[in-house]
Amino acid sequence: MLNYEAYDHLPVISFGYWDETLSLWQKQGHVTADEIEDFEESEKHKAIIAKRLGFDYDWGGHVSAHTEIFPYFPETVLEVYPDGKKKVSDIYGVIVLKSDDITCIPSEINHTLKDRQTWEELYLPRLQYTTDRINYERIEFEKVADAAREQPLGIHCGSMFGEMRNWMGVEGVSYLYADDEELYTEMIDTVGNLSYRLIEEVLKSGIHFDYAHFWEDICFKNGPLVIPNVFREKVGPHYKRIADLLNEHGVNIVSLDCDGLIDSLLPIWLENGVNTMFPIEVGMGRFHKTMAREVRQRASRYWWNG
Numbered sequence: 001m002l003n004y005e006a007y008d009h010l011p012v013i014s015f016g017y018w019d020e021t022l023s024l025w026q027k028q029g030h031v032t033a034d035e036i037e038d039f040e041e042s043e044k045h046k047a048i049i050a051k052r053l054g055f056d057y058d059w060g061g062h063v064s065a066h067t068e069i070f071p072y073f074p075e076t077v078l079e080v081y082p083d084g085k086k087k088v089s090d091i092y093g094v095i096v097l098k099s100d101d102i103t104c105i106p107s108e109i110n111h112t113l114k115d116r117q118t119w120e121e122l123y124l125p126r127l128q129y130t131t132d133r134i135n136y137e138r139i140e141f142e143k144v145a146d147a148a149r150e151q152p153l154g155i156h157c158g159s160m161f162g163e164m165r166n167w168m169g170v171e172g173v174s175y176l177y178a179d180d181e182e183l184y185t186e187m188i189d190t191v192g193n194l195s196y197r198l199i200e201e202v203l204k205s206g207i208h209f210d211y212a213h214f215w216e217d218i219c220f221k222n223g224p225l226v227i228p229n230v231f232r233e234k235v236g237p238h239y240k241r242i243a244d245l246l247n248e249h250g251v252n253i254v255s256l257d258c259d260g261l262i263d264s265l266l267p268i269w270l271e272n273g274v275n276t277m278f279p280i281e282v283g284m285g286r287f288h289k290t291m292a293r294e295v296r297q298r299a300s301r302y303w304w305n306g
Contacts, residue, residue: 002211002253002276014046014055020103047151057151062213063142065198066133067158067191068092069126069167073112092167093122113167116183123167127190129197139205152210155202155251157242158195160235161188161226162216162258170225177230185234192238199242203249211253212246214239214274219260228264236272243273 072091079087093112255276
């Protein structure tokens, strides 16, 4: 479909479920305890639940290497407040406010990553290439299943900037560009180079991937959380390098998840090999006709199969 080929129907795709929702479905008898216990790790159980609910497949069925910090930081409770809320240093080193009875994105209070010292001591060692980051068991499973597979399979390519934004916060990463551009660039390059090496290793397996997928979430309702020209200069080359690698291995659908008003970053992604956007939040602003025209023109070059 994304290659403008004939298709028999539009797929209905699951995007995952809250843990509380799975627990409720279990109580109601729709899913079993075994199916939800290892839901995040079991592609078999994801497929069973998706089919039972009427979905064609689960979007989260990507093959991926661990492109984030590795190992994670130990989650530590720093303080418990009278109302039961907790001040927690999470697995990314972000200090957040959590509540046991509420599932949501927690409020950020502070960040461990602030400067070169904390980068070199705590984060850089956790962003080194190692084969422990790669799930070879999953790769072998997909190699065996490749010939008979009926559902699309993607390779997850990580995040070129969004994780860095998470580690430092919007304010922290914005000030870093002004205060220490050399460190800012080094951090982006470290993440980009690590992702490239891991993707390269997974692609060597010979598995046929139908698409590749990045995650960012670096836009808000009024626009991006990073200066577009800075994003083009610092981050664009890493997207281009990875997209070229994917294309060499026959992966021509390169998608990206970014919430918010993406208009000003969209040309940069298109220039550097990303050709499929998810989601398209039309309520986040007016998507101008000229931009829409540019998207169609650029996309047709990437997606046309001849």
